[in-house]
Amino acid sequence: MVDAFQQWWDGVELWMAQLxxxxxxxLLMGVLLPLCLGAARLIDRVVDNASTRFNPVPKVPPAQPGETDAGSGS
Incomplete structure (x- = not known):
């Protein structure tokens, strides 16, 4: 199995080197650009999920109508 893949890869490499x-x-941009964008999105989601799990955002209840902000100073 590994030998077959290695021979196939050598053929692809030789074909690409002759272009x-x-x-x-x-060809490289058409293949690598989507792969890199997909990897970046995956890493972004993993980091977002990990940061949310280890440092959750406190839930603040919505302000009631007629209430003023306590920090307004007036």
């Missing part, structure tokens, strides 16, 4: 640079760049 002209603009085609190499376009």
């Amino acid at each position: 002209a640079f603009p085609f190499q760049f376009a």
